[in-house]
Amino acid sequence: MPLLTNPVTAEQAIYEKASPTQEESASTDNMVQLNGVTKTYGNGCHALLDINLEIKKKEFLFITGPSGSGKSTLLKLLYGEELPTQGEVIVNDYSVTNLRGDRLSLLRRRIGIVFQDYKLIPQRTVAENVTFVLQAQGYTRKEIHRRLEPTLKLVGLLSKADCFPDQLSGGEQQRVSIARAIVGTPPLILADEPTGNLDPDNSWQVMQILQKLNAFGATVIVTTHDEQLVRRCNRPIVQVRDGKLYRK
Numbered sequence: 001m002p003l004l005t006n007p008v009t010a011e012q013a014i015y016e017k018a019s020p021t022q023e024e025s026a027s028t029d030n031m032v033q034l035n036g037v038t039k040t041y042g043n044g045c046h047a048l049l050d051i052n053l054e055i056k057k058k059e060f061l062f063i064t065g066p067s068g069s070g071k072s073t074l075l076k077l078l079y080g081e082e083l084p085t086q087g088e089v090i091v092n093d094y095s096v097t098n099l100r101g102d103r104l105s106l107l108r109r110r111i112g113i114v115f116q117d118y119k120l121i122p123q124r125t126v127a128e129n130v131t132f133v134l135q136a137q138g139y140t141r142k143e144i145h146r147r148l149e150p151t152l153k154l155v156g157l158l159s160k161a162d163c164f165p166d167q168l169s170g171g172e173q174q175r176v177s178i179a180r181a182i183v184g185t186p187p188l189i190l191a192d193e194p195t196g197n198l199d200p201d202n203s204w205q206v207m208q209i210l211q212k213l214n215a216f217g218a219t220v221i222v223t224t225h226d227e228q229l230v231r232r233c234n235r236p237i238v239q240v241r242d243g244k245l246y247r248k
């Protein structure tokens, strides 16, 4: 298959080509559903209290709230990093609460996660950081090659493919981490304070990329403290306060 070259159509093409799995095609309109979820940590801290939430497929949602209110906990429940103390967490029609081992790994392959602190591998180049997960998942070299260029173009880093993370700015490093999260074209993208370490210009660039991915069809959930950024994006907001959720 020829390498895709036109920036916009190529980026969009990798998303459109990612046809839904059989289970996804037969699924409901919700990407995320939380039913009566409580999360109490082992030290007795009640992070979330009997919350209910539905997030539709292709929605873009901000989760805001003060420090320590439970935003990261909410995302961790979605990708199975934490289990609820009570209630049910359903993501892409899988009950995360009941998934273990290989089935949890399969679900995580369908979720792209972006962290505040990038979590790049310092000894690997940008291209290697982005393709590492695909290699581990057994993608062919041809398929990895087909996906790499449009993904790097989407985040504006094609010219930095051979750089190492310490040769990049913070904003560039965060864009590498976005490329890594989306190169497998997951239908769900979770970004936990993705702009927490960035200045306003870089923050806006990151938000533009996330909004573009949403326009391509991905469901995007972003936690942030940045009220100004949230206002500028004009997207739906859920606020976490005292362990409860409030739609704004």
Ligand SMILES: Nc1ncnc2c1ncn2[C@@H]1O[C@H](COP(=O)(O)OP(=O)(O)OP(=O)(O)O)[C@@H](O)[C@H]1O
Pocket: 041, 042, 043, 045, 046, 047, 065, 066, 067, 068, 069, 070, 071, 072, 073, 074
């Ligand atoms: N592993 C843990 N063990 C015990 N308590 C925890 C753990 N992780 C988080 N907490 C507590 O749960 C509450 C919610 O934490 P969480 O990290 O979800 O908040 P947050 O809204 O993401 O905060 P921030 O905006 O500062 O990142 C806090 O009171 C925190 O101290």
